[in-house]
Amino acid sequence: MLDLFTPYKLKGLELKNRVVLPPMCQYSVPAKDGIATEWHYLHYVSRAIGGTGLIIIEMTDVEPDGRISDYDLGLWSDEQIPALARIVDACHSYGAKVGIQIGHAGRKAEDAPVPVAPSPVPFDENSKTPHELSTEEVKAMVEKYRLAVRRAVKAGFDTIELHGAHGYLIHQFHSPLTNRRTDEYGKDRTLFGVEVIRAAKEEIPADMPLILRISAQEYVDGGYGIRESVEFSKAYRDAGVDIFHVSSGGEGPIGAGGRPGTHAAYQVPLARQIKEGLGVPVIAVGRLEDPALANALIGNDDADMVAVGRGMLKDAYWTLRAAEELRKETAIPKPYERGFAIKR
Numbered sequence: 001m002l003d004l005f006t007p008y009k010l011k012g013l014e015l016k017n018r019v020v021l022p023p024m025c026q027y028s029v030p031a032k033d034g035i036a037t038e039w040h041y042l043h044y045v046s047r048a049i050g051g052t053g054l055i056i057i058e059m060t061d062v063e064p065d066g067r068i069s070d071y072d073l074g075l076w077s078d079e080q081i082p083a084l085a086r087i088v089d090a091c092h093s094y095g096a097k098v099g100i101q102i103g104h105a106g107r108k109a110e111d112a113p114v115p116v117a118p119s120p121v122p123f124d125e126n127s128k129t130p131h132e133l134s135t136e137e138v139k140a141m142v143e144k145y146r147l148a149v150r151r152a153v154k155a156g157f158d159t160i161e162l163h164g165a166h167g168y169l170i171h172q173f174h175s176p177l178t179n180r181r182t183d184e185y186g187k188d189r190t191l192f193g194v195e196v197i198r199a200a201k202e203e204i205p206a207d208m209p210l211i212l213r214i215s216a217q218e219y220v221d222g223g224y225g226i227r228e229s230v231e232f233s234k235a236y237r238d239a240g241v242d243i244f245h246v247s248s249g250g251e252g253p254i255g256a257g258g259r260p261g262t263h264a265a266y267q268v269p270l271a272r273q274i275k276e277g278l279g280v281p282v283i284a285v286g287r288l289e290d291p292a293l294a295n296a297l298i299g300n301d302d303a304d305m306v307a308v309g310r311g312m313l314k315d316a317y318w319t320l321r322a323a324e325e326l327r328k329e330t331a332i333p334k335p336y337e338r339g340f341a342i343k344r
């Protein structure tokens with residue numbers, strides 16, 4: 001019987017447990033040049049000390065105008081590598097594995113003078129109208145992803161997550177509402193994502209799994225649902241995605257048809273359907289901070305890993321606490337042993 005503290009292995013990635021820190025932008029911290037700061041170091045390393053199996057560093061962008069705001073991280077320059085490598089090394093020394101989410105905000109790049117997108121469709125009436133990428137510019141964008149992934153490998157990351165969710169660039173390409181192109185990237189709306197995946201696969205070691213985060217359901221009027229996302233995700237799986245990280249929404253103003261849940265496990269049915277429909281491992285996310293619930297998802301085979309976001313903003317030691325609550329063995333850092341009832 002599997003549980004939250006059963007180690008996980010896929011290719012060369014070996015996790016001591018199935019708890020994931022999902023990518024979460026730290027915005028408020030000055031990272032104007034896209035370089036990780038002391039805050040990022042302390043934030044991520046605390047969660048490694050806190051027992052997390054896999055830490056995924058926040059959305060890190062492939063070009064300056066690909067950032068949601070100028071306070072986001074980047075990997076468009078070699079100068080951005082050392083600060084990330086320092087975080088990776090320290091997290092490793094506390095037993096965590098580390099991934100990084102590589103992305104581009106596309107039309108959701110709020111501080112970009114002119115954001116770019118597949119089609120000149122603004123996010124809402126208050127947003128800038130994006131510049132429609134030419135076919136050549138789309139191809140050049142794939143190469144920007146490639147170089148960012150190359151730098152991430154140099155920084156020592158154990159896995160890469162491509163951001164294909166929340167209405168950012170890859171999502172903007174596969175969604176029919178934001179991709180009205182007539183070139184090859186419009187005729188096949190998954191082509192951009194597929195080319196990014198192939199480029200990433202060429203850059204990462206053969207035994208490194210590649211993760212793709214997707215929004216498995218849209219909430220705008222006329223948006224796609226789980227049936228469509230199972231279908232289009234097959235192209236991503238076949239291009240080389242090893243693990244799907246299943247989220248939802250973020251593509252535009254919420255329509256009349258429903259909004260994301262706020263209840264526990266609100267996205268788990270989507271994760272389960274992606275897992276079953278594609279035959280791939282999945283990370284489930286979304287209000288999973290109750291340890292018994294997180295544990296049950298693994299035991300019931302709803303998901304292979306469980307990400308706890310806001311729960312870990314509140315508590316860097318969430319994983320240690322979960323082990324204590326579930327009475328599971330896990331390594332407690334020696335200086336903290338007396339704070340926990342469970343023993344090594």
Ligand SMILES: Cc1cc2nc3c(=O)[nH]c(=O)nc-3n(C[C@H](O)[C@H](O)[C@H](O)COP(=O)(O)O)c2cc1C
Pocket residue numbers: 022023024025026058059101163165166213247285286287288289307308309310311
């Ligand atoms: C402050 C904050 C920043 C976030 N930044 C990102 C991000 O960089 N990339 C991403 O894919 N999701 C991001 N998210 C979404 C989370 O990864 C996660 O999917 C979401 O919070 C739901 O999980 P939870 O209920 O455990 O918090 C962010 C969420 C929060 C609260």
